[in-house]
Amino acid sequence: MSTYIPKLSLGPVQYYWDRQSMFNFYEKIAQSKIDIVYLGETVCSKRKLLRRDDWFKIAHQLQNAGKEVVLSSMTLIEANSELAALKTLCSNLEFMVEANDLSAVQLLKGKPFVTGPAVNIYNPQSLRMLYRLGLKRWVLPVELSKDTLSDMQNKKPVNVETEVMVYGRLPLAYSARCFTARSHNLPKDDCQFRCLDDPDGLLLSTQESEKFLVLNGIQTQSAKTSNFISELDQLIELKVDVLRISPPSKHTDKIIDIFHQTLNQLCTTTQAYNSLQALMPAGGSCNGYWYGENGMDYCEFNQEKSVC
Amino acid sequence: MNTSENNKHKIELVCPAGNLPALKIAVDNGADAVYMGFKNDTNARHFAGLNFNESRSVQGIEYAHQRGCKVFLAINTYPQAAGWHRWQQAVDLAAKLNFDALIAADIGVLDYAASQYPDLRLHLSVQGSATNTESIRFFYENFGIQRVVLPRVLSLKQVSQVAENSPVPLEVFGFGSLCVMVEGRCLLSSYATGQSPNTFGACSPASAVQWQDTNDGLQTRLNHILIDKYKPNEPAAYPTLCKGRFEVSGNTYYAIEEPTSLNTIALLPELQAMGIAAIKIEGRQRSPAYVRQVAQVWRAALDNCYKNLKEYVPDRQWLETLHSVSEGRSTTLGAYHRPWQ
Numbered sequence: 001m002s003t004y005i006p007k008l009s010l011g012p013v014q015y016y017w018d019r020q021s022m023f024n025f026y027e028k029i030a031q032s033k034i035d036i037v038y039l040g041e042t043v044c045s046k047r048k049l050l051r052r053d054d055w056f057k058i059a060h061q062l063q064n065a066g067k068e069v070v071l072s073s074m075t076l077i078e079a080n081s082e083l084a085a086l087k088t089l090c091s092n093l094e095f096m097v098e099a100n101d102l103s104a105v106q107l108l109k110g111k112p113f114v115t116g117p118a119v120n121i122y123n124p125q126s127l128r129m130l131y132r133l134g135l136k137r138w139v140l141p142v143e144l145s146k147d148t149l150s151d152m153q154n155k156k157p158v159n160v161e162t163e164v165m166v167y168g169r170l171p172l173a174y175s176a177r178c179f180t181a182r183s184h185n186l187p188k189d190d191c192q193f194r195c196l197d198d199p200d201g202l203l204l205s206t207q208e209s210e211k212f213l214v215l216n217g218i219q220t221q222s223a224k225t226s227n228f229i230s231e232l233d234q235l236i237e238l239k240v241d242v243l244r245i246s247p248p249s250k251h252t253d254k255i256i257d258i259f260h261q262t263l264n265q266l267c268t269t270t271q272a273y274n275s276l277q278a279l280m281p282a283g284g285s286c287n288g289y290w291y292g293e294n295g296m297d298y299c300e301f302n303q304e305k306s307v308c
Numbered sequence: 309m310n311t312s313e314n315n316k317h318k319i320e321l322v323c324p325a326g327n328l329p330a331l332k333i334a335v336d337n338g339a340d341a342v343y344m345g346f347k348n349d350t351n352a353r354h355f356a357g358l359n360f361n362e363s364r365s366v367q368g369i370e371y372a373h374q375r376g377c378k379v380f381l382a383i384n385t386y387p388q389a390a391g392w393h394r395w396q397q398a399v400d401l402a403a404k405l406n407f408d409a410l411i412a413a414d415i416g417v418l419d420y421a422a423s424q425y426p427d428l429r430l431h432l433s434v435q436g437s438a439t440n441t442e443s444i445r446f447f448y449e450n451f452g453i454q455r456v457v458l459p460r461v462l463s464l465k466q467v468s469q470v471a472e473n474s475p476v477p478l479e480v481f482g483f484g485s486l487c488v489m490v491e492g493r494c495l496l497s498s499y500a501t502g503q504s505p506n507t508f509g510a511c512s513p514a515s516a517v518q519w520q521d522t523n524d525g526l527q528t529r530l531n532h533i534l535i536d537k538y539k540p541n542e543p544a545a546y547p548t549l550c551k552g553r554f555e556v557s558g559n560t561y562y563a564i565e566e567p568t569s570l571n572t573i574a575l576l577p578e579l580q581a582m583g584i585a586a587i588k589i590e591g592r593q594r595s596p597a598y599v600r601q602v603a604q605v606w607r608a609a610l611d612n613c614y615k616n617l618k619e620y621v622p623d624r625q626w627l628e629t630l631h632s633v634s635e636g637r638s639t640t641l642g643a644y645h646r647p648w649q
Contacts, residue, residue: 076490077440078466086442103442106449118493120437120506122386125416129450143495143504144388151389172496173489173550176461176643179564183556188649204563205555206534213496215556215563220489222499288502294531295499 009036030065124155137161145292166228168246199249223283320586338607341378354509378408384433437492477585484590571639
């Protein structure tokens with residue numbers, strides 16, 4: 001590996017965990033080797049066990065522990081109430097905001113901001129346009145490949161940082177419909193917060209028992225955990241600035257350690273890969289998007305070519 | 309937007325044109341505008357045998373314009389650097405031909421079109437995922453879009469809130485295949501097949517579909533993933549990824565959505581009262597016969613509603629016709645109707 005080491009970030013928690021679990025989780029994160037933490041509810045505006053004050057309290061704890069804190073905005077903004085909450089978030093003067101919808105970009109105009117994976121930046125023209133509006137860092141949309149990333153890196157404004165999601169179940173789709181409520185035969189307006197039952201989402205399998213997707217309220221994720229631990233050398237070669245881990249309900253501290261140790265050459269990639277396999281929720285791992293293949297595939301990279 | 313002028317504006321009927329015969333039929337059967345795409349991955353109906361080359365585009369535009377019908381061009385997928393030139397050429401061609409509007413989604417494409425061709429009218433595609441007024445304002449202020457096509461995820465009340473505050477008029481989907489996920493933000497297809505609406509212009513692409521007859525009946529697969537299986541004589545649907553039967557918590561059911569079509573013909577008075585500018589009919593991949601039937605019904609419905617807003621009720625014959633061309637022979641109000649969500 002070369003001389004620089006990319007930073008590690010922790011993406012926003014995608015699931016709905018109870019209040020105490022959230023506080024406990026971020027206490028551990030404060031003591032971890034993570035550099036940047038993205039905080040906030042990004043999936044469902046009904047999930048309110050943590051209020052604005054709670055999020056700021058956690059943000060300050062993390063900041064005091066030396067972490068860079070970014071507040072993440074909701075991905076699907078529909079109701080006026082959601083827009084009002086977004087306006088409040090974007091008017092905060094303390095923390096940078098991760099825009100997960102272009103409404104946030106509009107409201108953040110003139111301030112530095114980050115774009116999350118659901119903001120469609122597929123080409124250098126889009127990147128340059130958003131840079132003119134204050135884009136500081138962008139996250140590669142998860143369906144894009146290393147070839148596309150390479151083109152982006154060659155043509156991006158020098159001051160923009162690039163972040164790539166390297167670990168976690170993939171956020172694949174958003175809907176008005178709540179699939180968790182649907183699975184319990186409940187309407188969304190009376191969902192009874194059943195997503196609290198599933199700290200890693202609700203597994204959806206084919207009729208042949210193939211673990212396929214995960215239902216997380218209005219969000220659909222991959223059942224497989226995307227894992228780029230074997231691709232770290234390629235990410236470094238492409239001068240990616242930040243590597244994002246999307247947290248599962250268990251072992252996030254260990255996962256962060258494994259990435260940190262691998263980046264600092266304290267363990268081999270093979271050791272790291274094997275350790276991570278043991279920590280994943282059901283479904284196995286994938287990295288196909290990186291190689292321009294089906295997202296759910298797992299490919300191995302040998303002498304300049306990938307085998308899936 | 310201005311909805312005060314007694315709400316007596318005419319809602320525009322925007323019909324799909326997958327090829328020249330479909331375009332002519334749409335024009336002849338009451339479309340106020342038709343929309344189409346070029347023959348490549350620059351549009352979200354990138355299917356074999358569909359769409360227009362330059363000379364067909366010229367013929368289509370001429371046919372429509374002679375009969376007072378507008379023609380929109382969709383360049384509504386998301387280019388990556390390696391293919392950028394195709395999108396740039398498509399925008400250049402759109403500006404050269406006499407299209408009435410360009411329907412686009414990608415920030416880079418919109419930026420290019422707005423800066424190179426300031427006179428080219430821009431509509432924000434449904435693939436642009438603008439579900440609220442601030443997103444719309446983003447596209448309006450930066451690229452001067454003059455209309456936005458709303459994703460099919462808003463309730464009627466939410467559509468009304470957006471309509472009240474939007475800086476530009478709205479186009480909403482009236483009928484056709486239903487996306488359950490926010491358009492432009494669904495990667496299910498590329499997760500399973502490597503190709504998505506954003507990157508390739510197709511969802512659950514035909515090249516990945518397998519129909520397998522087994523002793524237990526028909527099975528439909530997408531890139532080997534079992535999407536659904538059918539008992540003998542049970543009608544089978546195209547294996548669109550989100551419309552299969554899957555297992556969740558021990559139950560097998562349509563975990564995401566049934567094979568069904570969106571139909572908002574019953575909501576026309578509300579849409580008219582909100583000041584909605586246009587109704588879009590989905591289905592560039594469908595046959596000219598579909599276009600004829602659906603255009604005729606919607607023309608009649610819009611005229612009827614315009615003339616007599618208060619007493620408007622959808623005609624039984626219209627509903628039967630629409631059912632007969634629907635996916636799974638069933639229709640839904642989708643997200644417009646809150647309990648659906």
